Amino acid sequence: MKALPPTAALRSRLDRVLGLRDGAAARLKATKEDIVRLESEGALLDLVTELLRRLIDQEVTLGVQAVEKLETEGLQTVFDDQDLRVRAEVEVQRGKVSVDLVTVQKDADGSEVEGLSNDAFGGAVSTVQSVLLRLIILMRRGLRPLLLLDESLPAFDSNYVINMGRFLSVLCERLGVDILLVTHNPALVEAADRAYRIGRRGGVVRFERVR
DSSP: OOOOOOOOHHHHHHHHHHHHHHHHHHHHHHHHHHHHHHHHHHHHHHHHHHHHHHHHHHHHHHHHHHHHHHHHHHHHHSSSTTTEEEEEEEEEEEEEEEEEEEEEEEESSSEEEEHHHHHHHHHHHHHHHHHHHHHHHHHHTTTEEEEEEESSSOOHHHHHHHHHHHHHHHHHHHHHHHEEEEEHHHHHHHHHHSOOOEEEEEEEEEEEEEO
């Protein structure tokens, strides 16, 4: 008959098993608590993500509306013999917002031609839109209200140039922006609040105020 193991040895093994059980129970409890916590954090992150998405959507919507309005106003003021407007197409690709500005021209018969300005409407329309976009960025980003234009306006019809000069003057007054424009076009000089002629005399650059 096989002898039974000593009681002390059995007690030691039992204590070790109970310790392992208690440790496993503690780890199980901690794991369950982590799961609950992580589920709560996940739900909170989902809510925060949705909130940020809504805020971004709202910011994009308001920004796009402002761009559409100013771009359309500018085109209709400068090209006053044409029915031009700007429509923004907003898309979300791979979580990033993409905005295309589509220029639309309505003909006398009611038909419409649309496309990206640089492809469908030539350099004059594109340049006017570019200048207005730079103004919008200055205002939206809170940058210093100063726009520098070095021969940025194309040589288009003189009536359009006069309209552009007047429109820029109105924008400066309305938005509190200063525009420093370098040009050889007399029509733009006439639209300026202040104008200087730059010349060189005796190797020295001089500024002469003409307006």
